[in-house]
Amino acid sequence: MNVQRLLHATACFAFGACAPFLLLRAQQQSEGPPAVPQGADGQPSVQKKKGGKRPPPPGVSTPGVKRELAALTPVAVFTTGGTPDWQVLTDDAVWVSNGPTNTVHRLDVKTNQVAASIEVGKRPCSGLTAGFGSVWVPNCGDKTVSRIDIKTNTVVATIPATPAESEGGIAASEDAVWLVTDAAGKLSRIDPKTNTVVALVDVPAGSAAVVYGDGAVWVTTPKANMLTRVDAKTNKVTDSIETGPGPRFVTFGGGAVWTLNQGDGTVSRVDAKTRKLVTNIEVGIPGGGGEIAFGLGHVWATVFQIPISEIDPSTNKVIRQWTGDGGDSIRAGHGSVWLSNLRAHNVWRLDPAQF
Numbered sequence: 001m002n003v004q005r006l007l008h009a010t011a012c013f014a015f016g017a018c019a020p021f022l023l024l025r026a027q028q029q030s031e032g033p034p035a036v037p038q039g040a041d042g043q044p045s046v047q048k049k050k051g052g053k054r055p056p057p058p059g060v061s062t063p064g065v066k067r068e069l070a071a072l073t074p075v076a077v078f079t080t081g082g083t084p085d086w087q088v089l090t091d092d093a094v095w096v097s098n099g100p101t102n103t104v105h106r107l108d109v110k111t112n113q114v115a116a117s118i119e120v121g122k123r124p125c126s127g128l129t130a131g132f133g134s135v136w137v138p139n140c141g142d143k144t145v146s147r148i149d150i151k152t153n154t155v156v157a158t159i160p161a162t163p164a165e166s167e168g169g170i171a172a173s174e175d176a177v178w179l180v181t182d183a184a185g186k187l188s189r190i191d192p193k194t195n196t197v198v199a200l201v202d203v204p205a206g207s208a209a210v211v212y213g214d215g216a217v218w219v220t221t222p223k224a225n226m227l228t229r230v231d232a233k234t235n236k237v238t239d240s241i242e243t244g245p246g247p248r249f250v251t252f253g254g255g256a257v258w259t260l261n262q263g264d265g266t267v268s269r270v271d272a273k274t275r276k277l278v279t280n281i282e283v284g285i286p287g288g289g290g291e292i293a294f295g296l297g298h299v300w301a302t303v304f305q306i307p308i309s310e311i312d313p314s315t316n317k318v319i320r321q322w323t324g325d326g327g328d329s330i331r332a333g334h335g336s337v338w339l340s341n342l343r344a345h346n347v348w349r350l351d352p353a354q355f
Contacts, residue, residue, distance in 0.1 A: 069324030076112035088128035097124040120146035126163040131172030169209030213252030214272040243268035253294025295332025
């Protein structure tokens with residue numbers, strides 16, 4: 001879910017042909033684990049085969065876990081055009097951002113219809129979050145955050161705050177909204193009462209995504225293989241926790257923080273109470289892009305070509321993994337799994353009963 005991939009998908013949609021990306025190889029480190037290959041925007045990427053086709057991720061090695069996505073039948077398909085991407089769930093809706101159209105779509109979970117398409121800032125990116133009666137939308141194009149009123153489906157505030165990463169994240173705590181706004185390492189605290197940035201917290205340079213849970217804001221730093229805990233009351237960094245290589249996307253649930261590690265395709269589980277790494281879970285989905293979410297009691301991860309990986313927190317293992325075309329963002333809630341298929345320009349609603 002990055003700007004390069006967004007433009008790539010848009011070009012595919014508009015012109016029917018896709019030019020291969022330019023991939024830069026990161027220099028192999030002489031000691032320790034291999035360096036994560038870096039793309040032109042500094043984030044992990046994957047080598048492509050000749051002809052511009054990206055080789056599929058390996059997936060898990062456990063026998064009997066993999067299955068074909070084509071075997072699933074969506075309960076509903078929401079056709080949005082553009083490139084539907086980041087998601088957030090509210091009480092009666094699923095919200096999906098769409099970069100090329102500068103919109104956020106509201107999907108009605110009762111009617112399975114697109115209830116509204118709201119124009120926001122230019123090129124929404126870096127996640128969505130909900131809180132304080134609103135959906136909050138980072139915009140990479142005009143370096144703002146749009147605030148959408150859930151009751152009226154209108155933008156009620158535009159906050160000057162630059163997302164540091166197109167592939168990042170935004171989070172809402174009990175009294176604030178949080179976003180990394182400087183690649184040098186600045187976490188912005190936005191006051192929903194005034195719609196202004198009221199504090200800047202120093203975090204590691206290159207930090208990307210954030211999530212709120214257990215009284216803290218948790219921040220990923222891919223290049224440092226690091227998860228940083230920030231106390232949401234004091235705005236102070238309390239812990240730095242090593243994860244698997246290249247942690248970018250992050251979610252919270254089941255008393256733990258979960259990071260999707262682009263370096264080796266694992267998912268790290270960090271206990272929120274002890275603030276210790278519990279384990280790195282083999283998922284086999286390395287490389288750029290993807291997303292992770294906690295819902296319906298399980299952890300869900302997505303990347304292109306392996307659109308759904310389902311992790312059971314009770315065993316810390318992938319119990320089901322679907323391969324095939326689709327994916328890029330995922331959420332679980334309202335009794336369903338919601339899958340953004342960026343390249344197909346639609347969103348699927350799936351019933352877990354058929355899994």
